[in-house]
Amino acid sequence: MNLVVWLPAMFALGLVGLGVCLVFALACEHI
Amino acid sequence: MWLLPALLLITAIVLSIPLSAYFAWLMDGKYHAPRFLRWFEELVDTGPQDWKQYVLAMLVFSVGLFVFGFVVLWLQPIAPLNPRGLGMLEPTTIFNTVISFLTNTNLQHYSGDQSFSNFSQIVFILPNMFLSASVGFCALSAIIRAFRGEATVGNFFVDMWRVAMYIYVPVSLVFGVIFMQQGMPMTFNSTEVATTLEPGSMGLDDKGQAKPQTIVVGPVAAVIPIKMLGTNGGGFYGMNSAHPLENPTATANFFTTLAMMIFPFSLVLMYGRMLGRIRHSIVIYCVMLVMMAGLIVWVMVFDTMQPNPGLTAHAGGTYQIANPSAPNGKIDVPSPAIAALPVDQHLGNLEGKELRFGTSAGAAFAAITTDVTCGAINAEMDSLNPLAGLSPMVGMWVNCVFGGKGVGMINLLLFLIVGVFLAGQMVGRTPEYLGKKVGAREMKLAMIALLVHPILILGPSGLFAATTWGTAAEANPGAHGFSEIVYQYSSASANNGSAFDGLGVTYGLNDNTNPSPQAIPWDIGTGLVMLFSRYLPIIAPIAMAFYLGRKKEAPVGLGTMSDDTVTFGMLLLGTIAVVGALLFLPVAALGPLAEHLGPIPFGG
Numbered sequence: 063m064n065l066v067v068w069l070p071a072m073f074a075l076g077l078v079g080l081g082v083c084l085v086f087a088l089a090c091e092h093i
Numbered sequence: 094m095w096l097l098p099a100l101l102l103i104t105a106i107v108l109s110i111p112l113s114a115y116f117a118w119l120m121d122g123k124y125h126a127p128r129f130l131r132w133f134e135e136l137v138d139t140g141p142q143d144w145k146q147y148v149l150a151m152l153v154f155s156v157g158l159f160v161f162g163f164v165v166l167w168l169q170p171i172a173p174l175n176p177r178g179l180g181m182l183e184p185t186t187i188f189n190t191v192i193s194f195l196t197n198t199n200l201q202h203y204s205g206d207q208s209f210s211n212f213s214q215i216v217f218i219l220p221n222m223f224l225s226a227s228v229g230f231c232a233l234s235a236i237i238r239a240f241r242g243e244a245t246v247g248n249f250f251v252d253m254w255r256v257a258m259y260i261y262v263p264v265s266l267v268f269g270v271i272f273m274q275q276g277m278p279m280t281f282n283s284t285e286v287a288t289t290l291e292p293g294s295m296g297l298d299d300k301g302q303a304k305p306q307t308i309v310v311g312p313v314a315a316v317i318p319i320k321m322l323g324t325n326g327g328g329f330y331g332m333n334s335a336h337p338l339e340n341p342t343a344t345a346n347f348f349t350t351l352a353m354m355i356f357p358f359s360l361v362l363m364y365g366r367m368l369g370r371i372r373h374s375i376v377i378y379c380v381m382l383v384m385m386a387g388l389i390v391w392v393m394v395f396d397t398m399q400p401n402p403g404l405t406a407h408a409g410g411t412y413q414i415a416n417p418s419a420p421n422g423k424i425d426v427p428s429p430a431i432a433a434l435p436v437d438q439h440l441g442n443l444e445g446k447e448l449r450f451g452t453s454a455g456a457a458f459a460a461i462t463t464d465v466t467c468g469a470i471n472a473e474m475d476s477l478n479p480l481a482g483l484s485p486m487v488g489m490w491v492n493c494v495f496g497g498k499g500v501g502m503i504n505l506l507l508f509l510i511v512g513v514f515l516a517g518q519m520v521g522r523t524p525e526y527l528g529k530k531v532g533a534r535e536m537k538l539a540m541i542a543l544l545v546h547p548i549l550i551l552g553p554s555g556l557f558a559a560t561t562w563g564t565a566a567e568a569n570p571g572a573h574g575f576s577e578i579v580y581q582y583s584s585a586s587a588n589n590g591s592a593f594d595g596l597g598v599t600y601g602l603n604d605n606t607n608p609s610p611q612a613i614p615w616d617i618g619t620g621l622v623m624l625f626s627r628y629l630p631i632i633a634p635i636a637m638a639f640y641l642g643r644k645k646e647a648p649v650g651l652g653t654m655s656d657d658t659v660t661f662g663m664l665l666l667g668t669i670a671v672v673g674a675l676l677f678l679p680v681a682a683l684g685p686l687a688e689h690l691g692p693i694p695f696g697g
Binding site for chain 2: 067068069071072073075076077079084085086087088093
């Protein structure tokens with residue numbers, strides 16, 4: 063597996079996922 | 094047979110009473126630590142936080158843990174304590190593993206003893222087990238403070254410190270000593286070389302000499318207490334608590350099982366103590382206890398008290414399967430007569446069980462570990478009789494049979510809000526909880542949090558069952574294979590971490606030349622499910638509790654529904670049963686029920 067591609071991609075995916083959770087938290091205020 | 098689960102339940106109930114009082118005392122800030130510990134508490138205390146600040150702190154902390162975990166696993170090949178020279182995990186497996194331990198799931202798409210050095214076990218696994226286990230505990234404490242109507246819900250970092258340092262560390266030390274006394278390894282060595290009793294049982298070397306056995310060891314007794322107490326469940330060894338060095342004796346098995354029960358039990362009572370409504374929490378406790386007892390009895394009746402149908406005699410016959418080209422849409426398939434295998438089954442289904450723990454220990458453990466979302470296993474889940482396999486699935490689907498630390502109680506609150514809403518609708522009153530009227534905003538937040546779990550199980554399960562991601566990964570065709578897929582996503586979404594097994598989800602180390610072909614989609618799919626099913630059902634209830642808690646308490650009248658009665662308990666139990674069945678009965682029918690009613694080798 064190409065580490066140059068997959069390693070940063072998986073790292074970014076985790077951060078994006080946590081970012082989605084943050085956006086969800088902010089959205090809860092407007093429900 | 095019944096003595097083990099009965100003793101476990103009784104001991105957990107007894108211990109939960111003083112522990113809950115200690116937890117409430119601690120989380121209400123009444124404990125004054127010695128100066129050498131207090132300085133750190135003061136260091137991390139950033140002041141009182143409102144619900145948004147608390148949630149933000151939790152997420153920032155989680156980002157830090159994610160980055161830290163990713164870097165540690167990335168550096169494994171060059172890190173110390175790696176005399177076996179283990180390489181790096183494949184990147185999607187690193188993603189899956191870091192998310193798994195961050196979210197307290199501990200779903201393992203790798204084998205701990207084969208893929209992790211002692212450095213990774215100590216620096217990555219151990220801190221994650223303490224810290225991720227504390228997050229749910231902290232979230233429940235914040236919800237309680239919000240329900241009390243407090244403008245601020247505490248400080249996340251102070252709560253985290255108190256839970257980890259004053260609860261998990263001392264209790265882990267006690268269990269660690271017990272486990273070491275029972276024979277669990279505790280060493281920085283990576284391997285021990287042993288001469289086998291039967292010469293040559295490990296094969297011969299180039300010179301024709303009998304090979305010795307190389308046994309992987311390490312700081313097992315440091316990991317296992319928090320693995321169980323924190324309802325983490327991630328094994329040091331691939332075989333988890335079925336491994337003789339991870340669970341050496343029947344006594345160790347008793348304490349291992351007990352360890353995963355005591356904190357979830359205690360937190361329900363802590364909820365009542367901190368709210369000043371102990372009778373209300375006892376009702377909730379009893380509802381959870383009834384569900385857990387029912388699921389333990391279910392799995393034991395259909396596994397410990399029934400033979401394995403794959404080994405018993407079957408008469409010949411025919412069964413029908415759907416076929417669109419047939420005149421009536423079905424065709425008859427002959428089912429040959431099968432003679433019984435020469436296996437003594439008077440002790441029930443013993444396939445995949447560790448008999449050194451007792452005949453019922455595997456089945457009881459299967460129910461308990463999924464009820465409290467621990468995910469450790471001491472028997473092969475895939476080998477449970479079909480109907481018995483339904484018990485662990487139900488535990489994960491409803492996800493509030495005591496549940497994980499804090500999150501189980503939070504999940505039950507969601508069912509509770511739905512229950513009081515339905516009861517309010519039936520009598521034409523605005524629903525109330527804790528004397529406060531449940532409005533549209535609270536209901537929306539509760540429903541969002543409640544629906545995240547089934548959506549994240551059913552959606553990906555359907556996608557994988559319909560594509561080669563699932564069908565090419567399952568080890569068994571038909572209903573059993575479908576159960577394997579549903580179980581994997583149920584485990585991921587419930588943050589449980591146990592596996593039904595049979596699925597090819599392991600890539601292993603990055604240089605593995607023969608990985609499971611579908612490992613990558615499973616790594617990414619379950620990783621995302623674990624992440625969202627962890628945080629969204631924690632965030633929305635904290636917001637809900639804040640908005641409900643700040644409302645004025647309505648005076649108690651004749652029409653007020655009492656929340657500390659048997660009637661309320663029945664309402665809660667009924668709500669969980671009805672909502673749970675509406676959400677999950679179809680997949681239960683397609684998986685375990687179809688397998689039981691279907692043809693041999695399992696049904697018939």
